Amino acid sequence: MNFQDIKRKVIADLLASNYSIEARQDVDEKNLLAVGKISPGELAQILKQCRGQEHSSSPHHKDKNVDMHIIITKSWYVKFHFYSGSTFISVHKENKGKVLK
Amino acid sequence: MKVFKADEKGKALCHRDGAVTTTFAYRDVPFRDGRGIAPKILVGVCDTCGDAIVIPAQSTPAISAARQRAEHSVEVNVPAFYLEVLDAAATRVLTGATTDFRKPLLVYYMDRYSRGAEKTSELTALHKAMSKHVLGVKTPNRRLSMKFTDAAHIRFEQIVSETKLSKTNLIKSLVAKIDEDIVKPEKPKHFDELVTIANVLYA
Numbered sequence: 001m002n003f004q005d006i007k008r009k010v011i012a013d014l015l016a017s018n019y020s021i022e023a024r025q026d027v028d029e030k031n032l033l034a035v036g037k038i039s040p041g042e043l044a045q046i047l048k049q050c051r052g053q054e055h056s057s058s059p060h061h062k063d064k065n066v067d068m069h070i071i072i073t074k075s076w077y078v079k080f081h082f083y084s085g086s087t088f089i090s091v092h093k094e095n096k097g098k099v100l101k
Numbered sequence: 102m103k104v105f106k107a108d109e110k111g112k113a114l115c116h117r118d119g120a121v122t123t124t125f126a127y128r129d130v131p132f133r134d135g136r137g138i139a140p141k142i143l144v145g146v147c148d149t150c151g152d153a154i155v156i157p158a159q160s161t162p163a164i165s166a167a168r169q170r171a172e173h174s175v176e177v178n179v180p181a182f183y184l185e186v187l188d189a190a191a192t193r194v195l196t197g198a199t200t201d202f203r204k205p206l207l208v209y210y211m212d213r214y215s216r217g218a219e220k221t222s223e224l225t226a227l228h229k230a231m232s233k234h235v236l237g238v239k240t241p242n243r244r245l246s247m248k249f250t251d252a253a254h255i256r257f258e259q260i261v262s263e264t265k266l267s268k269t270n271l272i273k274s275l276v277a278k279i280d281e282d283i284v285k286p287e288k289p290k291h292f293d294e295l296v297t298i299a300n301v302l303y304a
Contacts, residue, residue, distance in 0.1 A: 016102055017102035017158040017159075018102060018103060019158050020113075020145070020155045020156060020157050020158065021155070021156035021157075021158075021161070022113075022114075022116070022154065022156075023130065023152075023153050023154050023155065023156050024116045024152065024154070025130075025131075025152045025153055026130060026131045026132060026133045027130050027131070027132050027133065027139055027156065028133045029132045029133060029134055029136070029168060030133075034156060034164055035161075035164055035165050035168045036161055036162060036164065036165025036168075037165075040158070060114060062114045062115070062116070062119035062120070063114055063119055063120050066114065081114070083112065083113065083114060084111065084112035084113065086103070088155075
């Protein structure tokens with residue numbers, strides 16, 4: 001998938017609420033989508049304006065066949081992967097290259 | 102939107118086990134910082150290790166509500182002088198102190214008052230004395246915003262109710278106490294305890 005396809009898919013999944021949050025036994029309260037401090041609609045608007053140079057991807061550390069996508073745009077740090085027909089996504093604020101976790 | 106139900110099966114990448122099947126179930130899920138839990142939310146549980154690994158979109162409103170219950174915001178507008186006193190106290194306790202130490206200082210004194218180590222009856226007088234001191238001094242107002250856990254917020258409300266002071270005046274009274282105990286004396290009171298707290302917080 002090229003960047004435009006990736007962007008289209010993540011935005012469509014957000015707008016359809018076809019997304020999930022990854023957990024590790026607990027809820028990361030700094031994942032702003034998990035705690036409702038940003039809505040999927042607001043996030044979709046932010047992603048609509050992002051550009052290809054703000055996107056990077058690497059293999060997921062638990063499954064090399066799955067791409068982990070990172071978009072850093074306007075102080076937002078958005079990390080997601082597509083799996084089993086859904087988008088798994090986290091959203092953090094980023095400050096001067098440091099993700100606020 | 103796909104709405105999940107309990108006992109439904111799914112697939113996800115587990116942080117321990119990689120590609121796994123999941124089963125949706127209601128669980129109490131804690132927040133990572135230890136401040137509260139999201140009770141009985143529907144999550145995808147890893148069939149291999151049993152960890153909650155998937156939070157579906159439908160569970161986020163319940164998580165958001167649980168988080169709001171766990172975080173109580175206290176916001177007050179006070180003359181900048183009060184914050185300067187807090188910062189002055191912080192510099193007496195901590196090398197390289199920052200404004201982050203304002204809340205621990207106030208919480209330390211809230212704790213002392215709520216467990217009876219200090220008398221709440223003195224707070225109104227302390228507030229009056231310091232207000233008189235600030236009266237007529239041209240100082241801008243500053244906002245002090247703090248997030249309290251349930252437990253800390255209960256202590257705060259307890260002192261508000263005992264003293265009948267407003268939240269703003271209670272904060273001012275606590276600052277006046279900190280001024281008396283830490284800023285003014287040659288040797289600050291509770292110095293060792295506060296240094297330990299600072300060292301733990303900023304380790």
